[in-house]
Amino acid sequence: MTSDPGEHGVTGIGFRDHIRKETESNSDSALRMEGVYRTYGTGEGRVDALQDISVRLARGTFTAVMGPSGSGKSTLLHCAAGLDRPTRGEVWLGGTPLSGMREARLTRLRRERTGFVFQAYNLLNALDVQDNITLPLRIGGLPLDRAWSEQVVSRVGIADRLRHRPSELSGGQQQRVAIARALITRPDLVLADEPTGALDSRTGRQVLALLRDIVTELGQTVLMVTHDPVAASYAQSVLFLADGRLVERLESPTAEAVAERMARLGEE
């Protein structure tokens, strides 16, 4: 059998396959970061907040980010969400590369493709629960998918509170509303920054179980920054940062294994 190395040779096929696979795997991924650096300041005041970060989050996965204070966790979250731009490297959100994107388009993409859950809930008390949940749609001029909205509201367990104001809800209920708001656009990536930081441990665990359930039951992808090894143990994998570098990835973490890694990285 003969073959034309120009058309079928290892190099030609390999290269085309490589490009095709890259494109496919990027759209399979909720998030991909490749060789990401983020440097703040110059000279004496220079801080290398992220150094050579490469990571890929498959859709429908729950990943925690841990590391000592100042290790770059928030910077990683912000670069992943397009809130901050890497100094070097590339970020793909749901297969779309973010570098070079104009600010207005990046803002739109962020509204449509990411959902944020904060420690402090950040709900608007002037609006009732229903309007808080659908606010990202109104801000982004996006249509309401009624079936998805009902599924989300019922899954987070606040269907009987839709006409209440956030101040009339417990902390755990408010965080559930915030999770529903993060999900309403059916984003590529839900970013959670210390989502249980303001909750007692029992309520915190219920919120973590909910985050895990939106991954397994609704197919969402969650990236969560936390200081708490128990919180991290709800994720399917944990990324450990130290001095801006990704130093370890732990699969199927237990709280004990996470705490042990953190102690090694110098944090109690």
Ligand SMILES: Nc1ncnc2c1ncn2[C@@H]1O[C@H](COP(=O)(O)OP(=O)(O)OP(=O)(O)O)[C@@H](O)[C@H]1O
């Ligand atoms: N806008 C900025 N300008 C200058 N330095 C910054 C800026 N943002 C972050 N840094 C620095 O980058 C490093 C990483 O910060 P980052 O907030 O990502 O860490 P972190 O792991 O989230 O910390 P923590 O757990 O304390 O919240 C720190 O040294 C921080 O001081």
